[in-house]
């Protein structure tokens with residue numbers, strides 16, 4: 290086995306040679322002319338001139354050897370159904386979906402927005418877009434009309450693929466009314482809406498716009514739709530994520546670099562075997578679902594499990610039973626899911642035959658040591674943390690067990706993964722900090738293959754947001770605090786910006802603030818993330834009401850807090866709903882009017898507030914303290 294340090298050094302010192310070798314992991318219709326085009330720093334274009342196709346790599350190329358192997362297994366504890374598709378069947382389904390898209394005018398470069406529950410048709414939709422060179426944008430089903438409308442306007446999809454309803458913990462969640470409202474709000478109007486009718490919630494199709502998936506399938510029959518060969522740099526998808534402003538960013542991903550990076554990660558990090566089963570419990574609306582439910586496992590010739598359900602229904606043994614049933618080699622979930630399971634009897638896990646399982650991967654939020662210890666001792670298998678972002682598409686930090694099984698370090702996701710030149714920089718000067726010093730986790734140019742190409746439709750925003758944070762150096766900022774040790778293990782210490790992480794879901798506090806501000810009774814609001822034992826963080830809203838008399842007594846406060854929570858739920862979705870809404874007479878600000886979010890957050894977490902010399906009126910912090918002391 291090679292030494293990881295040497296392997297890594299080569300990946301960052303000779304990136305072109307390293308990635309040119311990795312490019313052989315995927316199929317190319319025509320070889321690339323250039324490994325890395327560096328003519329437009331800080332942009333980087335990988336494998337320019339090469340023609341390939343994500344769907345070909347995920348499906349078609351496996352037909353020769355794996356036609357009868359299950360490719361996609363769908364398990365729903367929500368509707369108590371399961372379905373399995375071999376590679377040959379997946380190939381047929383994807384071609385059907387592709388033919389339907391083409392029939393309605395979708396071609397190369399057109400956007401298709403997916404607002405879908407966790408059902409196989411969502412995967413067919415993603416792969417069908419990739420097949421014909423269309424660009425998909427999946428919007429998480431937990432988002433509501435206003436979030437969806439912003440994304441419709443930004444991506445300007447020609448077609449939207451949706452469904453009558455999802456289901457959450459046994460409760461039907463209708464999608465169609467939210468979708469109709471979002472389209473009504475958006476200025477951009479899609480030409481067509483393709484509806485997969487699950488029969489969960491009746492809806493009225495909009496004449497001339499809505500199409501029925503079953504009828505469309507019947508109309509196209511069993512078509513053959515060849516893959517459209519696209520340049521490696523052709524965008525495969527847009528995935529929106531939250532940042533410092535209220536406006537979500539469309540993370541744009543390429544085609545060739547993504548396929549090469551995912552293939553590399555499947556070997557180096559996830560240590561997977563083609564033909565084995567990968568069970569990732571994320572959602573296709575998040576980046577983990579894109580990379581490790583859909584593209585990564587399929588490109589690697591594995592069987593992937595698509596799970597519609599929660600980790601605790603019908604009981605807290607369900608994830609392990611699914612792993613047992615499908616002989617999963619690898620599982621991937623979030624630390625929150627494990628913290629939830631920790632409350633239940635481990636006998637539910639121990640009664641399952643998990644002999645096929647080799648590793649459990651956890652990502653999306655910090656993995657606390659007690660949870661890590663509990664799960665690795667209970668499961669008796671290696672538990673591997675991995676740190677990354679929507680922007681990077683695959684891990685920045687982890688342990689590359691496929692290269693060399695470096696020992697894990699408790700509290701740290703691991704060391705830099707191939708191609709990532711990670712450093713810890715001083716927030717003000719941008720100078721690299723020595724081991725043991727907390728700073729901003731940054732990555733030197735070039736970002737490796739698979740990372741975001743740009744912000745969709747806004748190159749300048751990509752440069753301004755990610756590459757312009759330090760006066761002295763043009764480096765990519767992750768917006769995470771980190772500290773490295775002498776061996777290069779990095780510990781993540783939270784975000785530097787206004788992004789919070791609730792149960793592994795990334796949310797922008799500004800978006801939540803904008804939504805709360807739309808309530809007529811609200812004069813001002815600050816939303817912060819406060820530490821939560823179960824979900825990692827929870828959103829806390831501090832509201833200055835227009836009319837203080839409305840919150841003079843407990844009943845008034847409860848009523849208004851309920852209305853505000855409902856506003857957020859209706860506009861953004863249940864995931865963004867704050868856990869608490871507290872009322873104050875004013876918010877702590879600097880003399881120049883900047884909200885002191887970090888001080889508010891410190892108070893919520895009962896930590897010292899830090900330097901308050903710029904605070905305009907100390908009474909504002911007292912009010913926050915008092916509101917916190919008063920809550921039930």
Ligand code: PRX
Pocket residue numbers: 530575576577651652653654655656674675676677678679680702767768769781783784790793794795
């Ligand atoms: O703050 C870091 C946290 O989640 C952010 C990225 O979230 P998202 O774009 O949704 O991508 C998730 C991909 C797994 C990061 O900036 N984060 C993610 N993984 C970890 C983490 N924090 C600590 N440890 C991790 N393993």
